Amino acid sequence: MVGYTPHESVRLSDVEYAAAGAISGSVTRCICQPLDVLKIRFQLQVEPIAKAANSKYSGVIQAAGTIIKEEGWRALWKGHVPAQVLSVVYGMVQYSSFEILTDVVWRLGPVELTTTEWRPVTHTLCGGVSGSVATCFIHPIDVLRTRFVAQGEPKIYTSLTDACRKIATQEGYSGFYKGLSASIVQIAPQMGMQFGFYSLFTGLWNESRGTWFDSVPGNLESLVCGTAAGVASKTVIYPLDMIKKRLQVQGFESARRKFGAVKHYSGLVSSLAKVAREEGVRGLYKGLTPGLLKAGAVAGLNFSVYEHVCHVFSALRES
Numbered sequence: 001m002v003g004y005t006p007h008e009s010v011r012l013s014d015v016e017y018a019a020a021g022a023i024s025g026s027v028t029r030c031i032c033q034p035l036d037v038l039k040i041r042f043q044l045q046v047e048p049i050a051k052a053a054n055s056k057y058s059g060v061i062q063a064a065g066t067i068i069k070e071e072g073w074r075a076l077w078k079g080h081v082p083a084q085v086l087s088v089v090y091g092m093v094q095y096s097s098f099e100i101l102t103d104v105v106w107r108l109g110p111v112e113l114t115t116t117e118w119r120p121v122t123h124t125l126c127g128g129v130s131g132s133v134a135t136c137f138i139h140p141i142d143v144l145r146t147r148f149v150a151q152g153e154p155k156i157y158t159s160l161t162d163a164c165r166k167i168a169t170q171e172g173y174s175g176f177y178k179g180l181s182a183s184i185v186q187i188a189p190q191m192g193m194q195f196g197f198y199s200l201f202t203g204l205w206n207e208s209r210g211t212w213f214d215s216v217p218g219n220l221e222s223l224v225c226g227t228a229a230g231v232a233s234k235t236v237i238y239p240l241d242m243i244k245k246r247l248q249v250q251g252f253e254s255a256r257r258k259f260g261a262v263k264h265y266s267g268l269v270s271s272l273a274k275v276a277r278e279e280g281v282r283g284l285y286k287g288l289t290p291g292l293l294k295a296g297a298v299a300g301l302n303f304s305v306y307e308h309v310c311h312v313f314s315a316l317r318e319s
Contacts (some may be wrong), residue, residue, distance in 0.1 A: 003098065003195070004105075023091075025294060037079070123197030239272065243284075
């Protein structure tokens with residue numbers, strides 16, 4: 001079960017929780033990377049996501065076909081190396097810190113937060129903190145991933161080493177942390193709600209069977225509940241994710257010109273206002289369809305794989 005459970009027969013170590021998080025992140029990234037590429041391309045397109053003379057991408061299928069035609073099918077996995085590093089490190093830090101935090105809260109926190117009925121609230125708070133901690137660790141990798149996905153042909157960055165050198169030289173080390181404030185503002189509520197919704201949905205699933213929170217979710221349960229939690233949380237915070245991507249490619253305009261207009265953004269609040277003013281409120285939700293597809297698939301697979309790996313570790317310990 002994700003999070004501290006008082007009645008667990010076997011309590012895994014922090015290293016085992018970190019390993020389970022790394023494995024779940026790696027597996028999920030391999031499967032869902034194309035959806036992430038589509039989402040980012042949509043988020044960075046200033047023109048409407050619709051059939052228009054000046055719009056490069058107008059829909060999920062059309063965008064996928066265009067990318068494959070112009071850049072090859074491997075382009076759907078652009079940025080996969082830094083993304084894979086990101087997912088592994090993020091999974092390790094997030095899940096291990098989440099397990100530690102829920103353990104601390106259940107042992108030392110207010111009595112109200114230690115009841116099973118309040119588990120979703122506890123998981124929301126701990127999920128927000130653990131997501132923020134993990135984000136600070138992986139943000140430079142996220143910037144690299146976004147830029148690899150964003151660039152077209154000819155490539156500005158030819159390798160991970162080349163990208164690091166050029167960003168450090170041309171933009172300074174602060175270039176690796178562009179969009180960090182937007183990331184923190186986005187990830188804290190998203191991860192908090194994702195863990196909270198997952199706890200709530202699995203609780204309701206178990207309650208329907210008369211077991212409430214005491215049962216370890218099965219593969220189908222964790223997949224379904226994780227998918228629902230991912231979609232619900234992503235829908236709420238999506239505009240912040242879109243703005244984060246716009247901020248991360250500032251200073252990278254030369255690689256974006258063939259995709260359409262290039263805009264300059266200076267901060268979270270002003271960027272939100274600028275997009276809403278120039279592209280309409282719907283502009284804040286560009287890439288929502290692949291974004292929700294990705295969020296649901298990632299969360300569902302992530303929770304499912306994590307639960308399964310933890311179950312395997314527990315079984316190995318018991319044997």
